[in-house]
Amino acid sequence: DTAVSQTPKYLVTQMGNDKSIKCEQNLGHDTMYWYKQDSKKFLKIMFSYNNKELIINETVPNRFSPKSPDKAHLNLHINSLELGDSAVYFCASSQNDRNTEAFFGQGTRLTVV
Amino acid sequence: LAKTTQPISMDSYEGQEVNITCSHNNIATNDYITWYQQFPSQGPRFIIQGYKTKVTNEVASLFIPADRKSSTLSLPRVSLSDTAVYYCLVVNQAGTALIFGKGTTLSVSS
Numbered sequence: 001d002t003a004v005s006q007t008p009k010y011l012v013t014q015m016g017n018d019k020s021i022k023c024e025q026n027l028g029h030d031t032m033y034w035y036k037q038d039s040k041k042f043l044k045i046m047f048s049y050n051n052k053e054l055i056i057n058e059t060v061p062n063r064f065s066p067k068s069p070d071k072a073h074l075n076l077h078i079n080s081l082e083l084g085d086s087a088v089y090f091c092a093s094s095q096n097d098r099n100t101e102a103f104f105g106q107g108t109r110l111t112v113v
Numbered sequence: 114l115a116k117t118t119q120p121i122s123m124d125s126y127e128g129q130e131v132n133i134t135c136s137h138n139n140i141a142t143n144d145y146i147t148w149y150q151q152f153p154s155q156g157p158r159f160i161i162q163g164y165k166t167k168v169t170n171e172v173a174s175l176f177i178p179a180d181r182k183s184s185t186l187s188l189p190r191v192s193l194s195d196t197a198v199y200y201c202l203v204v205n206q207a208g209t210a211l212i213f214g215k216g217t218t219l220s221v222s223s
Contacts, residue, residue, distance in 0.1 A: 004156075033210060041198070043157065043213040056210050090156045100147050100204040102211055104156025 003027050006091050006105040013081055014113055021076045021108045023091030031055075031097045032074035034066060035090040037107070043090070049074055050097040081112045117201045122218045131188040133217050135201030138182050146177060146184045149200040151216070157200060161186070188219075196221045 004025045013019050025032060033056075034046040048056035052068040063079040074091060091105040119135040137146065145164050149157040161168055163175040163184070174187040188195055198216040 035213075042215065043151075043200075045210040045212065048210050092156065098206045100145060100162060100202075100206060100211065101159045102157075104158065107154070107156055 002106075003103050004091055004093055004105040006089075006108050008108060009106065010109050010111075012111045012113065015081055015083060017081050018077070018079045019081060019110070020078070021089055021091075021110070023074050023076070023105060025072055025091075025093040025103070027093055027095075027103060028072075029093040029095050029103075030071055031094045031099070032068065032071070033092040033094075033102065034074065034076050035092060035104075037088045037090060039087070047074075047076075048097070055097060078110075081110075083112050086110055086112045117203055117214050119199075119201050119214065119217045121215065122220070124220050124222065125191055127192055127221060127223050128190050131191050131195070131219060131221075133186045133188075133199055133201075133219070134183060135186070136183045137201070137203045140181050140203055141205065144203045144205050146175065146181075147202045147204050147211075148173070148175065148186050149202065149211075149213070151198045151200065153197075157213070160199075162204075191219075191221045193221050193223060195219065 007022045031050045033048045037043045046060050047066045049068045065077045067075045088107045088109050090107045092102040094102045117137045125131045147162040148160045151157040161175045168175045176185045200216040
């Protein structure tokens with residue numbers, strides 16, 4: 001069983017489109033995250049949810065909207081995609097927001113053309 | 114948040130011990146030192162965490178001197194499969210997200 005799973009693994013889309021990436025964790029964790037890894041391999045936090053509530057919202061364009069229907073799921077919806085959104089997006093979870101061991105998904109490689 | 118500095122890259126051969134040093138001069142009293150490993154096309158994976166002195170698990174050892182301004186991740190007898198990026202993080206259990214730096218790209222050759 002995959003602990004943190006993301007779908008899709010690859011996503012190629014045109015500029016201006018709207019797309020979603022789904023994330024599910026079966027670890028019973030309270031906290032989930034979205035990270036973005038760009039072409040230079042920098043890994044940056046985007047959002048963090050604890051028990052379905054947003055606790056971290058870094059400087060991310062408001063075209064990015066996370067949605068947490070329950071604490072096992074944190075989906076990322078992106079409106080009006082731009083070329084600069086091309087990156088690998090990682091979902092992660094941790095037991096709670098004070099736990100420093102995070103479990104990451106395998107990533108979603110988004111390519112905007 | 115304490116900034117970390119680690120070498121951009123390191124090369125090694127199979128069977129050697131690899132030590133990756135990270136400096137974190139501004140580490141705070143409540144901060145822990147945590148290391149993650151990232152293989153190509155995968156998400157980062159937690160390796161080890163420590164506060165002071167030495168911590169060892171089945172994957173690695175972590176050495177932290179008394180002043181805690183640096184730490185060393187030690188990988189015993191590396192193999193080709195240890196080729197990855199290793200990230201040193203200073204973390205605070207007060208509820209902040211993990212902040213990743215550039216990491217050290219370790220290349221292991223036969």
